[in-house]
Amino acid sequence: MDYDVIISGGGPVGLMLACELGLQGVRVAVLERLAEIDQTIKAGSVNTPTAEAFYRRGLLPALEEAQEHTMVAFRQFMAQGGEKPKPPSFAGHFAALWLKGDHVDEDDPAFADRGPAARLVGVRQQDIEHLLGVRAAELGVEVLRGVELTGFEAAADEVTVHAGDRELRCRWLVGCDGGRSTVRSVAGFEFPGTPPMITGHQAIVTMEGAERLGVGWTHTDTGIYVHGPVPGRILTVEFDGPPEDRTTPVTAQELQASLRAVSGVDVTITEVKTATRFTDNARQVTTYRLGRVLLAGDAAHVHSPFGGQGLNLGIGDAVNLGWKLAAVIQGRSPEALLDTYTAERHPIGAWVLDWTRAQVLLMRPEARSRALRAIVSDLVDTVAGTTYFVKKISGVSQRYDLPGDHPLIGRSAPDLELADGSRLADHLRQGRGLLLDLGAGLDHARVPVLAAKPVDARDFSGLLVRPDGIVAWAGNAPDAALEEALATWF
Known part of the structure; x- marks a missing residue:
C-alpha cells in the first residue's frame, strides 16, 4: 500500500482528520485540488467542542493568536464613523435574532468545567486551515496540493485512487471534499434531504x-x-x-x-x-461509511450557514473518526468500531440540518413566519430562552448515547484542574485514551492510568476518557460497567 489512508480534501476537516491519524503514526496523504488556501469568506467562529479539540492537542495558543487577529479587524470595524454607543454583549444569533450575553445563565451546569477553551469564539476558517497545515507537516502528513481525486475503485481490502495521471493504493479512503463531493458521488452514498428555497x-x-x-x-x-x-x-x-x-x-x-x-x-x-x-439546500447521507470509503464534513452533510455550525460539525466528525480509524488500522480494535462513527455523528448532523431549516422558516418575510418570529423573539429575550439557544449553538449540550447512568457519560470530559497544577486536557495531547483515578483505585493494562487529585471535590472518583475527549465511564470504584466500556472502546 502507498498509504493507510488517503483523504480527499485539504480543508479544515480533512486536515484535522489527517492530524489525528498522523498523531497515531498512521501513513496518511491528503489530496487537495487547490494549490493555496481558498481565501473566499467562510466560517468565522468556533464552538466549544471544536475549541476543546484543539486545546486537547496543544493548539490553544495558536488559536488564541488567530482570534486576536479577528478581534483587531472587529475593533477597526466598530471604530468606523467615530464613536458609537457600545453594543450589548453578543452571545450569538438565531434566525437573525440577537442573543444577549448578559441573558445567559453562566451557572447552568452545561457551561461548567470547560476550561480555557471557553474563551475561544472568533477564528477565521482560513486561520484554522493554516495552523492545521503547519501541524500536519510537523506530524509527517503528506499534503499534496494541486492534486485532485478524479475517481477510485474500492475492493474488499484496498482502494485504488486516481488523481490525474497518478494512481495510489490505500487501505481506506475518506471524502472530506465538500458539498459537491466526488467521493460521495462515485461511491454511491444516498444523499436525501430538502431542496433550497x-x-x-x-x-x-x-x-x-x-x-x-x-x-x-x-x-x-x-x-x-x-x-x-x-x-x-x-x-x-x-x-x-x-x-x-x-x-x-x-x-x-x-x-x-x-x-x-x-x-x-x-x-x-x-x-x-x-x-x-x-x-439552504439541506441533505445528509444515510450512512457515513460504505465498505472502505468514509465521509466527513460537508461531504456527509450540507445545510445553510446560519448559526455557523458547518465548520464545527465537520471538525467533530474528524475528531470522532480519527482515533477509531487508527485503532482499526493498527489492529487494536475490530472493524466494527467504525460503525459507531455513523451511530454517534449522524444524529448530531441531523440536528444541525433541522436547526438551520428552522431559522430559514423564521426569517421568511411573510405573515405566518412573522407571527412565529414574534413569539420566538419574546422567548429569546428571557434568561431561560437565551441560555437554551446558547447551549445549543455553543455545542455544550452535545452528547453521544453511551451506556451508563452518570450524567457525564457521553459528554465532553470536564477540564478538571488537578492538584499538581495541570489540567485534564494537558494529559490528552497524544490522542490516547486515559483512565483518570481520583482515588477509586483504578488500574488497567488497556489504557494509561493517571492517578491525581482534583482541586475541587467531585461526585466521582474515576473517569474513562476516550481519545476524542468523550467520557465513556464515570464512577467511584471499578465495576462491570468500566470493564464493558474498556472492552468496547479499547
Whole structure:
C-alpha cells in the first residue's frame, strides 16, 4: 500500500482528520485540488467542542493568536464613523435574532468545567486551515496540493485512487471534499434531504454609503442582511428561490443589487475582494461509511450557514473518526468500531440540518413566519430562552448515547484542574485514551492510568476518557460497567 489512508480534501476537516491519524503514526496523504488556501469568506467562529479539540492537542495558543487577529479587524470595524454607543454583549444569533450575553445563565451546569477553551469564539476558517497545515507537516502528513481525486475503485481490502495521471493504493479512503463531493458521488452514498428555497450571498467588499446600513443582523420586509463584524463584510438573504447559477463568479453588480433589495439602502459596491453564493439546500447521507470509503464534513452533510455550525460539525466528525480509524488500522480494535462513527455523528448532523431549516422558516418575510418570529423573539429575550439557544449553538449540550447512568457519560470530559497544577486536557495531547483515578483505585493494562487529585471535590472518583475527549465511564470504584466500556472502546 502507498498509504493507510488517503483523504480527499485539504480543508479544515480533512486536515484535522489527517492530524489525528498522523498523531497515531498512521501513513496518511491528503489530496487537495487547490494549490493555496481558498481565501473566499467562510466560517468565522468556533464552538466549544471544536475549541476543546484543539486545546486537547496543544493548539490553544495558536488559536488564541488567530482570534486576536479577528478581534483587531472587529475593533477597526466598530471604530468606523467615530464613536458609537457600545453594543450589548453578543452571545450569538438565531434566525437573525440577537442573543444577549448578559441573558445567559453562566451557572447552568452545561457551561461548567470547560476550561480555557471557553474563551475561544472568533477564528477565521482560513486561520484554522493554516495552523492545521503547519501541524500536519510537523506530524509527517503528506499534503499534496494541486492534486485532485478524479475517481477510485474500492475492493474488499484496498482502494485504488486516481488523481490525474497518478494512481495510489490505500487501505481506506475518506471524502472530506465538500458539498459537491466526488467521493460521495462515485461511491454511491444516498444523499436525501430538502431542496433550497433561498439565495444567499456573503462577501468582503469596498462600498460607498455603508454608514447608512445597520450593524449586525437586520431583518427587513424583503429579506435579511448582515453588515460586519469586520470591515466590508456583508451577507444577504433573499427568499425568492435558489440562484440560477452557482458556478459563475459573483460580480459587484450582483452583490449590489441584492444588498439594495434587502436593505433599502442605495449602497454602491466598488470592489469585490471575496464573494460566494449559498442556499439552504439541506441533505445528509444515510450512512457515513460504505465498505472502505468514509465521509466527513460537508461531504456527509450540507445545510445553510446560519448559526455557523458547518465548520464545527465537520471538525467533530474528524475528531470522532480519527482515533477509531487508527485503532482499526493498527489492529487494536475490530472493524466494527467504525460503525459507531455513523451511530454517534449522524444524529448530531441531523440536528444541525433541522436547526438551520428552522431559522430559514423564521426569517421568511411573510405573515405566518412573522407571527412565529414574534413569539420566538419574546422567548429569546428571557434568561431561560437565551441560555437554551446558547447551549445549543455553543455545542455544550452535545452528547453521544453511551451506556451508563452518570450524567457525564457521553459528554465532553470536564477540564478538571488537578492538584499538581495541570489540567485534564494537558494529559490528552497524544490522542490516547486515559483512565483518570481520583482515588477509586483504578488500574488497567488497556489504557494509561493517571492517578491525581482534583482541586475541587467531585461526585466521582474515576473517569474513562476516550481519545476524542468523550467520557465513556464515570464512577467511584471499578465495576462491570468500566470493564464493558474498556472492552468496547479499547
